[in-house]
Amino acid sequence: MSIEALIFDVDGTMADTEEAHRTAFNLAFERFRLGWKWSRDDYRLLLRTTGGKERIAAYIGQLELTRAERRRLYELVPGIHAEKTRFYSAVVADGAVPFRDGIARMLDEAISAGYRLAIASTTTAVNVDALLQSNLGTHGLEMFSVIACGDQVRAKKPAPDIYRLALRHLELPADRCIAFEDSANGLRAAVAAGLWTVVTPTFWTEGSDFASAGLLLPNLGDPGSPLRGEPGNRLRSSAWLTLDELTQRATPPLAHCAVRALYQVSP
Ligand code: XBP
Ligand code: MG
Numbered sequence: 001m002s003i004e005a006l007i008f009d010v011d012g013t014m015a016d017t018e019e020a021h022r023t024a025f026n027l028a029f030e031r032f033r034l035g036w037k038w039s040r041d042d043y044r045l046l047l048r049t050t051g052g053k054e055r056i057a058a059y060i061g062q063l064e065l066t067r068a069e070r071r072r073l074y075e076l077v078p079g080i081h082a083e084k085t086r087f088y089s090a091v092v093a094d095g096a097v098p099f100r101d102g103i104a105r106m107l108d109e110a111i112s113a114g115y116r117l118a119i120a121s122t123t124t125a126v127n128v129d130a131l132l133q134s135n136l137g138t139h140g141l142e143m144f145s146v147i148a149c150g151d152q153v154r155a156k157k158p159a160p161d162i163y164r165l166a167l168r169h170l171e172l173p174a175d176r177c178i179a180f181e182d183s184a185n186g187l188r189a190a191v192a193a194g195l196w197t198v199v200t201p202t203f204w205t206e207g208s209d210f211a212s213a214g215l216l217l218p219n220l221g222d223p224g225s226p227l228r229g230e231p232g233n234r235l236r237s238s239a240w241l242t243l244d245e246l247t248q249r250a251t252p253p254l255a256h257c258a259v260r261a262l263y264q265v266s267p
Contacts, residue, residue, distance in 0.1 A: 003247045004176045006110050007166050007195065008103075010121035010128055010149070012182030015097050017123075017131070018047065018204045024088035025052070028080050034073075047204055050122040050156045050185050053081045085124050092130040099135045100200065102220025102240055107136075109243040111143060118146035120166040120179070120190075122156045125149050146170050158185040163193035178250045184208035196250040198241070215249055217241060 011017045022043045029036040036059070038046060049058040060073045091097070110117055121128060128149050132140035141147065146169040153161035167174060174194030181187045181197055183205040190197040191212045199213040200220060210216050221227040221240030230239040237245050 002176070003115065003178055003250055005116040005118055005145070005170050005172055005178075006106070007118040007120050007163065007170075007177050007179045007190075009179070009181045009183075009186045009190075010119060010131060011123050012202045012205055013100070013180050013186070013200060014103050015099050015131055015135070016202050017092070017097050017127075018043070018202070020091050020097050021052070021084075021088055024084045024091065025056075027087045028084035031083050032076065032080055034080075044204055047183070048185070050158075051150075052084060052124065053077050054156065056080055085126060089124075089126045089130040092127065093134055095134045097131060097134070100219050101222050101225045104135070105222055106220055106241070106243065106246075107143060113243055115243075116145040116170060117143055118166045118170055118177075119144055119149060120162045121149040122162065122186075123149060124151075157183075158188035158192070160189050160192035163190050163195060167193065178214075178246065181213075184210065187213055198246070215241070215246075 008014055011021070019040075022038055022040070025043075026037050029038075038059075046055050046059060049055045056077050057074060060070060060077070063070070063073075065073070107117060119128060125147070128147060129141060132144070136143060146166050148162050148166040148169065153159070153165055155161045163174075163179065167177065170177065175196075177195055179190035179193075179195040179197040181190055181199050182202055187197055187199055187210060196214040197212075198215045198217065198220075199210045200217050201208065201210070215234065217234060218227060219225075221230065221235075221238075223238075223240060226239030227233075227235065231237055235241060235245060
């Protein structure tokens with residue numbers, strides 16, 4: 001099967017965004033005078049819940065509160081999250097959050113080779129727009145055939161729904177696509193949707209269970225920022241992940257497919 005599309009997660013994968021998210025959450029909590037402040041350690045644990053609204057609700061769920069107070073706070077979640085999104089998207093729109101090493105290069109290589117690009121993210125749509133436009137320019141969104149994100153699906157990662165939605169809009173089977181992720185939740189979602197997945201963890205997700213990843217790297221690397229110990233440690237051809245090596249790795253060897261097909265044909 002030949003690869004036809006690359007599907008990117010956003011937060012942590014395309015850019016290391018979670019410190020900006022954490023800061024935006026804390027600014028929103030201040031604005032609502034809640035007395036909450038998420039430390040880096042708090043946030044690393046809270047990131048196990050995907051989706052900002054769901055993360056705030058999970059935090060409220062673990063506080064010692066009266067039933068009435070808990071209900072009052074739950075009702076505030078959409079407003080708190082909207083304020084957080086205003087803070088976050090403004091910071092990103094100002095260009096404060098650059099793409100990770102290798103992302104811009106991989107996008108360009110894929111487009112030049114005639115592959116289609118897609119997004120499958122848990123984050124809010126306005127955040128995706130801000131990040132793509134600040135890093136790729138006003139036409140940045142046009143590089144992507146499909147942008148599946150945020151509340152377009154009810155069940156967020158690790159559920160496969162957002163990846164299945166992206167595949168449906170691409171009108172491609174999973175084995176014609178490759179996913180890029182940074183977290184255990186994201187990897188589980190992509191693998192459950194049948195996708196071969198490259199994982200590039202960040203500080204917020206390193207040390208998680210990435211056993212089902214097709215390839216695990218610190219980042220995609222670039223000629224200007226080669227990966228230490230490559231080629232040889234994990235990569236075969238260069239000190240950065242090239243589109244050629246990526247697609248060779250994601251496509252099982254033809255012989256293997258042929259033998260398997262023969263086996264399935266013969267009774
Ligand atoms: C990561 C998430 C998001 C962000 C915060 O999304 O789980 O919730 O942490 O963004 P992904 P929102 O890795 O799938 O891109 O507050 O907009 O949810
Ligand atoms: Mg992510």
